[in-house]
Amino acid sequence: MKRFNIMYLVAVALMLLLGISTSIFTSFKVREAAEQSWLNDGFRQAEQISNIFISWLDREKETFKGITSLYYATGDISQEEFEAAIKLIEQTEDTIRTLSIAFVVPTAKGGRVVDLAAGGQELWQANYPLPDIPEIDVTLQRAFLSPEKTIVGPIFKAGDDNYKVILGFALQSGVASGVLLSTVDISNLLDGLIDLYVPGGLNISLLLENQELLLMPQLNPVNQGEIKAEKVLRIMGVGKEWYFNWQVHDSYKGGPDIVLATAIMLGGSVITLLLSALTWIQALQNERISQKVNEKTEQLQKTQTQLIHAEKMAALGSLVAGVSHELNTPIGNSLVASSSLKERMVKLKQAFEQGTLKKSTLEESLQQAIDEADLIELNIYKATELIGSFKQVSTDQTSDRKRKFELKKALEDVIKTMSPMLKQNHLCLEADIEADIAMDSYPGPLGQVIANFVNNSMVHAFENTENGKMSLKAYAQGEDKVKLIYKDNGCGIEQDRVNRIFEPFYTTKLGKGGSGLGLNIVYNIIINVLAGEISVSSELGKGTTFTLILPRIAA
Known part of the structure; x- marks a missing residue:
C-alpha cells in the first residue's frame, strides 16, 4: 500500500513540475511576443512622426519657392515692396514660422552683398555684405550650380544656439540675377514636433551620418525610464545625411501588455495544481474502493459518483496536454521568425556601420522584416485564438453589440471571409x-x-475527402422568426455520438486540431445569446444537417 502511495506521489510531483514549467515557458514566450509587438508599435509611431517632420521641411521649401514668383511677376523689387510681400505671406500662411529672407547679388569685385532682406535678420541685413558662414557659402555655390531649383544647405549651429539650414534659389529671369536665401530653424521645428506629436516614453535626437549628436531636446523633466530599444531613421540627405535616433523607454504607453502572459502563467499553474490534487484524490478513492468493495450499495454508488467526477477531471488533463501541443506550433513559428528577424537586423546594422548599406538592400531587408513581423503576429494571434476559445464556453450575452442588420448581407460577409480557407481545402459552400x-x-x-459549422465540417466531415460540399439556406418563418439550415455531404456522425456533440470538451480529434469546444460554443450562442433553438441530424456516409430557429429580434 505504501508503495502504491509513493508511485502516485511521484506521478503527482512530475505532473506539477511539467505543468508549471510549461505554464512558465508559455508565459515567457507570450510576454516576449507582447514586448516585441509593443516595440514595433513604438517604431511605427516614430516613423509616422518622422514623416510629419519631413512634410514640415517640404512645406517650408514650398513656401520659399513661392516667394521666387515675386521676381518672375514683377522683376525689380524695392526693399519696401520686398518687406511688404514677406509680411503678407506670413499673415496669409498661418502655419508658417517667422520668415527670414534675403536676396543676394554678386558685386563687381567678385563678392556678394545682401540686396534685400526681410523678416528675422539675425544672419543678414540689407545693403551689407553676406556673413562669412561656410554653410551659407556652400548653399550659394550649390544654388549657382543648379539654378531654378530649391537647394537645402548643410545644417549648422547659429548664434542663438539653434540648429538651422539655409534654403537657396538662384534666379536667372533676365530681370533679376542673384540668389534668394531663407533660414529654417530646425531646433524650433523639432520642438514643435515634440509638443504636438511625440508621446511620453519616446525620445528623439538628431544625428549626422557619422553618428555625431547634433540635437537632443529635453522631452520631459520626469524620468522617462529605462531605454528598451533604439531605432535610427533617415530624414534627409544633403551633404551629410540627417537621422533621427528614436529611443523607446519602458514608460511608453505604460510598457508592454503582459496581462495575457500573466494569465497564462497563473491559470496554467492553478489548473496544474487542481489536476494534481484531483489525481491524488483519485488514488485515494481507488484505495477506498478496494477496501470497501463489500459495503452497502448506497456507499458504492457514492464512490462511483466520485470516480465519474474524477474521470472527467482526468479527461480535462488530457485536454490541457492537447492544448499545449496545439500552442507549440504557433509559438515555435513565432520564435523562428523572431530569430530570423533579429539576425537580419544585426546584418543590416553591420552594413550601416560599415558604410556598405545600399538602398536596395535596405528596402529588401525592411520588406522581409515586415513579412516576418506579420508571421509573428499571425502565429501569436492563432495562439491567443485557441486560448480565447476556452473563454467562450460560458458565453457572455453582453460580449457583442446588438444592432439592426440585413441577414443576407451579414451571412454573405461571413462566407466571404472564409472563401480563401475553403478554396485552399478544395471545398465549396x-x-x-x-x-x-x-x-x-x-x-x-x-x-x-456559421464559422464553427464550417470548421467542424472541415475537421471532421471532410478529413480524408476533397471537393466536399456544404450548403447554407435561410428564409423567413412567420413574421418574427427565421430558419437556417446548414448541411454538409461529409462522412456523417454515428448515432451514439450525435447526442454528445454539444458537450464541452467532447471531440475525436484531441491533440489533432480539435478542442471539443466548437459545437459547445455554438450551442451556448444559439441558446444564451441569440435566444433560439438548434437541432442536428446525421447519417453515416451521407452527411450532417444543423437546423436553427432564431427570433428576428433577440432578447
Missing part, C-alpha cells in the same frame, strides 16, 4: 439566403456560429 430579412440581433455571434 453554397448559399441560398432570402433577401430583405431584417434582424435586430447579434451579427457577431451569428457569424461565429
